[in-house]
Amino acid sequence: xxxxxxxxxxxxxxxxxxxxxxxxxxxxxxxxxxxxxxxxxxxxxxxxxxxxxxxxxxxxxxxxxxxxxxxxxxxxxxxxxxxxxxxxxxxxxxxxxxxxxxxxxxxxxxxxxxxxxxxxxxxxxxxxxxxxxxxxxxxxxxxxxxxxxxxxxxxxxxx
Numbered sequence: 112x113x114x115x116x117x118x119x120x121x122x123x124x125x126x127x128x129x130x131x132x133x134x135x136x137x138x139x140x141x142x143x144x145x146x147x148x149x150x151x152x153x154x155x156x157x158x159x160x161x162x163x164x165x166x167x168x169x170x171x172x173x174x175x176x177x178x179x180x181x182x183x184x185x186x187x188x189x190x191x192x193x194x195x196x197x198x199x200x201x202x203x204x205x206x207x208x209x210x211x212x213x214x215x216x217x218x219x220x221x222x223x224x225x226x227x228x229x230x231x232x233x234x235x236x237x238x239x240x241x242x243x244x245x246x247x248x249x250x251x252x253x254x255x256x257x258x259x260x261x262x263x264x265x266x267x268x269x270x
Contacts, residue, residue, distance in 0.1 A: 113221035113252070119245050121219035125186065125209040128195035136209065138216060142245045145181040150239040150261055151222065155189045155197035159258050164237070165201055171263035172205035178270040180241075182207055188214045188234045211235060222252065237261050241269075 114120070122139035152164050168175075168183055175183060184207045187194065194208035202208070209216075217223045217235035225233060239261040241249040249269055251260040259265060 114247055114250065116247050116250050118247055120242060120247065121216075123215040123219045125211055125216055126191040127207065127209055128191040128198075133191040133210075138219075139245060141209070142242045144244055146179055146244075147182045147184055147242045148175050148180045148239070148263075148266060149184045149186065149242055150263075151217070151235040152185065152187045152237055153234045155187050155193050156200075159237075163258055164262070165197070165206070167263040168206055169201075169203045171267060172203065174267055175263065175270075176205075178267065184209055186211050186216060186235065188212065188217060239266055241266070 120138050120142055122137055124135050125138055125141070126133045127136050148168070150164065150168060165185060168185065172183055183205055185194070185202070186209045188211050190212045191210040194210045198206060198208045211217055214223060214233045214235065222236045222238055223233055237253040237258065239251045240247050249266070251265060253259070253261050
């Protein structure tokens, strides 16, 4: 079942690239006590994700933070090394990359998709959410193949 507005994020392990290598983080602890703009993409370095989704959040980072967002987080079913390379290639230090390599987070929030037709296997859907102290306060899930409601621009319009 898909997570809903008003529900607490499930506690699963995500991985963040650090100077000392991959670091496991608990989603319950990571999202505790702050307001986070979270967006999910089917895959780092994929066309829409790299050309529009990530760049929109990079461009709008200051505006999101001016609306009270403490942190902007991107997640995808990729490993921490790929997510870090994507950040270095197209992102900024304003975006925290949390790898969901086994799709545990995507499954726990009920937002997986089957990318087998493209050789990608199980992936997270394209969506965005605002999480305040671990609770979802906004949720925007894209229809398959679409990119509009999960954009930084759409999120800003909701704030």
